[in-house]
Amino acid sequence: MRAAGLDIGSRTVKLVVIEDGRTILARKGLTSHDPLEAARTLIAGADYDVIVATGYGRHLLKEHLDCPVISEIKAFALGAKAIHAPCRVILDIGGQDTKAICLNEAGEMAKFEMNDKCAAGTGRFLEIMAKALNYTLEEFSKAALLTEHAEKINSMCTVFAESEVISLTARGASRPDVALGIHKAIVSRSTALLRRIAPSGEVFFAGGVALNECIRALIAEDLNRPVVVPPDPQMVGAFGAAIHAASARPRRESAKRGGSGGHDNSERSV
Amino acid sequence: MKGTVEPLINDEYTGGPPTKRVLARLQEKRKEGRKIAGVYCGYAPTELILAMGISPATLCAFSNATIEAAETVLPANLCPLIKSSYGFIITDTCPFYGLSDAVIGETTCDGKKKMFELITDLKPTWIMDLPQVPDEEEAIANWTAMIRKLQGFLEATFGAHATDEAIEESIRDINRRNAMMRDVFEFAAERPAVVGWRELYDLTFLAQGSSGKDMESVLTEALAKLEKRRNDGYRYGPAGAPRVMVTGCPVGGDAEKVFAIIEEAGGVIVALDACSGFKPYMTDTEEGTGDPVRALAERYLRIPCSCMTPNTRRLTEMSRLIEKMRPDAVIDVVLQACHSFNIESHKVGQHVEKVHGLPFLKIVTDFSLGDVEQIRTRVEALLESC
Numbered sequence: 060m061r062a063a064g065l066d067i068g069s070r071t072v073k074l075v076v077i078e079d080g081r082t083i084l085a086r087k088g089l090t091s092h093d094p095l096e097a098a099r100t101l102i103a104g105a106d107y108d109v110i111v112a113t114g115y116g117r118h119l120l121k122e123h124l125d126c127p128v129i130s131e132i133k134a135f136a137l138g139a140k141a142i143h144a145p146c147r148v149i150l151d152i153g154g155q156d157t158k159a160i161c162l163n164e165a166g167e168m169a170k171f172e173m174n175d176k177c178a179a180g181t182g183r184f185l186e187i188m189a190k191a192l193n194y195t196l197e198e199f200s201k202a203a204l205l206t207e208h209a210e211k212i213n214s215m216c217t218v219f220a221e222s223e224v225i226s227l228t229a230r231g232a233s234r235p236d237v238a239l240g241i242h243k244a245i246v247s248r249s250t251a252l253l254r255r256i257a258p259s260g261e262v263f264f265a266g267g268v269a270l271n272e273c274i275r276a277l278i279a280e281d282l283n284r285p286v287v288v289p290p291d292p293q294m295v296g297a298f299g300a301a302i303h304a305a306s307a308r309p310r311r312e313s314a315k316r317g318g319s320g321g322h323d324n325s326e327r328s329v
Numbered sequence: 330m331k332g333t334v335e336p337l338i339n340d341e342y343t344g345g346p347p348t349k350r351v352l353a354r355l356q357e358k359r360k361e362g363r364k365i366a367g368v369y370c371g372y373a374p375t376e377l378i379l380a381m382g383i384s385p386a387t388l389c390a391f392s393n394a395t396i397e398a399a400e401t402v403l404p405a406n407l408c409p410l411i412k413s414s415y416g417f418i419i420t421d422t423c424p425f426y427g428l429s430d431a432v433i434g435e436t437t438c439d440g441k442k443k444m445f446e447l448i449t450d451l452k453p454t455w456i457m458d459l460p461q462v463p464d465e466e467e468a469i470a471n472w473t474a475m476i477r478k479l480q481g482f483l484e485a486t487f488g489a490h491a492t493d494e495a496i497e498e499s500i501r502d503i504n505r506r507n508a509m510m511r512d513v514f515e516f517a518a519e520r521p522a523v524v525g526w527r528e529l530y531d532l533t534f535l536a537q538g539s540s541g542k543d544m545e546s547v548l549t550e551a552l553a554k555l556e557k558r559r560n561d562g563y564r565y566g567p568a569g570a571p572r573v574m575v576t577g578c579p580v581g582g583d584a585e586k587v588f589a590i591i592e593e594a595g596g597v598i599v600a601l602d603a604c605s606g607f608k609p610y611m612t613d614t615e616e617g618t619g620d621p622v623r624a625l626a627e628r629y630l631r632i633p634c635s636c637m638t639p640n641t642r643r644l645t646e647m648s649r650l651i652e653k654m655r656p657d658a659v660i661d662v663v664l665q666a667c668h669s670f671n672i673e674s675h676k677v678g679q680h681v682e683k684v685h686g687l688p689f690l691k692i693v694t695d696f697s698l699g700d701v702e703q704i705r706t707r708v709e710a711l712l713e714s715c
Contacts, residue, residue: 115702132710156703168714170682173707175693 063107064300065098065126066134067116070154070182071267072097073297076107077305080141085294090154095119111304113296115155129303131296136160136168138299139263142289148257150278151295152249152268154182159253170256179215180248182267185274187217188241191224192234196271200242202235203273209239215248239273246277253282261285265295334563337528337551338535346582347534351387352424354539358384359428364487367429367452368538369414370437371604371632372459374476374625375538376614378433380491380499381483385538388432389423390414391582393696402447408666409695410579411440418448426452431486433479435459437636438669455482463630463637472626480622496621499540500614506541509548510610516555517599518654521564522572523555526588526598533606534581566597571715573598574656576647576677578664579605583696587662587704594709600654602647603662608632611646635669643673644680651685657715658688660708665695688714 061083066073068090076084088101094116102110111127112120113134121128131151139146140162149160155178163169178184189199210232214220220241227237245268253262262284268274269292279286289295336343342350355365366378367388378385389395395416396409402419403412417423426432431453434445445456457475460468483489491499513532516524532551536544573596580587580603591598601607614621614628633643651659659681663671674691681689690711692704 115706118705130706130710130713132706133713156706168710170688171707171710173703 060109060305061107062301062305063102063105063110064134064138064297064302064304065102065110065112065114065120066131066294066297066300067094067098067112067114067120068131068154068267068296069115069156070186071293072101072114072116073294074101074105075294075297075301076105077298077301080302080305082298082301085291085297087293090116095123109304109307111300111307113300127304127307129300131156132158132160132171132173133168134296134299134303135265136162136166136299137302138295138297139265139289140166141298141302142295143263143287145261146263146287148253148260149263149265150249150253151266152181152245152264152274153266154178157181157249157252158266159249159256161256172252172256174248174252177216179217179220180245184215184217184220184245185241185268185271187221188224188238191221192228192238194234194238199238200271200273203238203242204276206233206235206239208233208236209243210236212237212240212244215244220244242271242273242277246274246281250278250281259284261287264288265292267293269293334558334561335554337524337554338531338547347531348389348425350531351535351538352428354535354543355384355386355425355428364430364489365425365428366483367426367432369433369441370435371609372435372437372457372629372634373433374479374629376499376503376625377476377480377491377496377622378483378538379503379540380495381480381487381489382491383483383487383489385433386425386429387534387537388414388425388429389417389582390579391584391696392417393583393698395420395422396696403444406666408438408440408664409584410664410667411444413582413696415444415447418451431455431483433457437634438667440666453482453486455479459636460630461637468630469623469626472630473620473623476622476625476629493621496625497616500621500624501616502541504541504613504616506536506539506544506548507610507613509541509544509552510536510607512552513548513555514600514607514610514654516559519559520572520655521566521568521570522597522599523558523563523565525565526575526592526601529598529601530581530585530588530606533601533610537609566592567595570595570597571657571712572596572655573712574600574602574651574654574659575606575662576602576659577662577674578667578670579603580662581605583698584662584664584694586698586701587660587692587694590701590705590708591660591712594705594712596658596708596712599656600650602650604632604634607650611650635667635673640673644676644684647677647680648684651681651687656687658690658711659685660711661689661691663691663693665693 063076074086117128139149151158157174159172161170364383368385396412399412399416435457436442615624618624678689
């Protein structure tokens, strides 16, 4: 049986199809202003028997695809455990959320914490700050890694932090120093959230922000704990949803639901 | 059996906001010539007010719509309940305030205290100084004095009077009302519950300022219907639904979004442990002490509001409620910028997790709908772990 997991996040949509526990298809695309269309494009042509949706757009999918949904917290817990069996502590920094998840000895979700309702200290925050410094996301992380000295960013509100960045650059602060300051601000916020529920132990770091090399290094340094980043940290939620789909009882009509037509998203078989 | 059953209160207001029913009742009282005292909080001594022949009216505080107007004066970073209350007054949209001949407030928190200063000129207003280290002898003596002073204010304003015998009688009457309310809560304690949050809330809201006598027929009828539901095997909510206890700040009106999300996520709310829910009905005033006002002071100071310190009673009362209602999870609702409930949430969470071994979730929110999906994700994840 082929089981699919679809993770409709605030910034990206991800699809994973697994068979016998192995990933046979992984795709991602941008959520855009039309998450339903983005999801449809992503699943077009994909071959699966059952599908489970997760992420912010999960209920939209439930309505249109009549598929079961799970929260992204459960999806990340399932995905992380399957990728890295000893995993007990998960940090996921996505487009608009930061989540710290703690698993019990059986690997089930025991506790979680999320950031406040605003997108402070998340992927979206990084995007906006990179833009304020006229960097691409890749350049932004690299620039921050170039310097040892960080300009302190005091505000975590995206709007205020942007003003702070503008004042710093207006004062002649170096771009890389400001970039490092922004990275540090995100990290201290995320590690504080993590420490609240998991004071010790290895950390499984996932979500789009885990692609950022500087954030990865700073988190390991700040926590002084081992940090494991999976090969494709953005896909953990979709993978977890696929695992849930595979374990759930097969649906009444396990017809192959993927539509026809191509898509412009990156496609890889893992 | 599942399906439709007769609502516990079956009148023209059934299915609508509980405020309309209460308003109609107060308008009747008004026609009979009774004076109305607007109240904001569970610390206003209902027994005394009723004993003086005055009806307490809970003033509006739960709408997002009045916040914009309030923010022309009040800071945005303030508790939505205080902003909404003030907004209702300056836009003249709270019918309960319109009916009120006087307003009673308490110094529960800094925000309310300072907001009251902005409305004292509009109507005769009396602010009671609430002691906040409640177990001290001086606290009881002071609160006794404050209740007597309120009595003096109501006498001076309305020419109303109450003997200590009348206050004692009112205490007995409210104790009877509270006991009947607790009988209702027993049906939420049933596994599965035979009553949902909406009907519980309708009753807790209606009973707030009502005497035992005024509530008797409503509660007798509700209890008979609940008995029948149980005997007929009626069950509220889906089979095997996780049972949720909601604690924290008062919840009503636009903040009911949290209750709705819990139900949409498949949960059944079995306990509303806030002063907008069960709290006013959980403890009684001692009868026959010979000093009814002191007895009232003792009982009111036992209300485990987060404005008290150290508020250990919140945890012991919560344990009592958890053991009775047997929830599968506890959700603590904190209104934005309510520092006392926000800080206390840490202790509450530890207590719920360590002593009762239950999953716990804190939600910080306001009256807007902007965070509904974020709250939904958290609630769904919590219920998935049950």
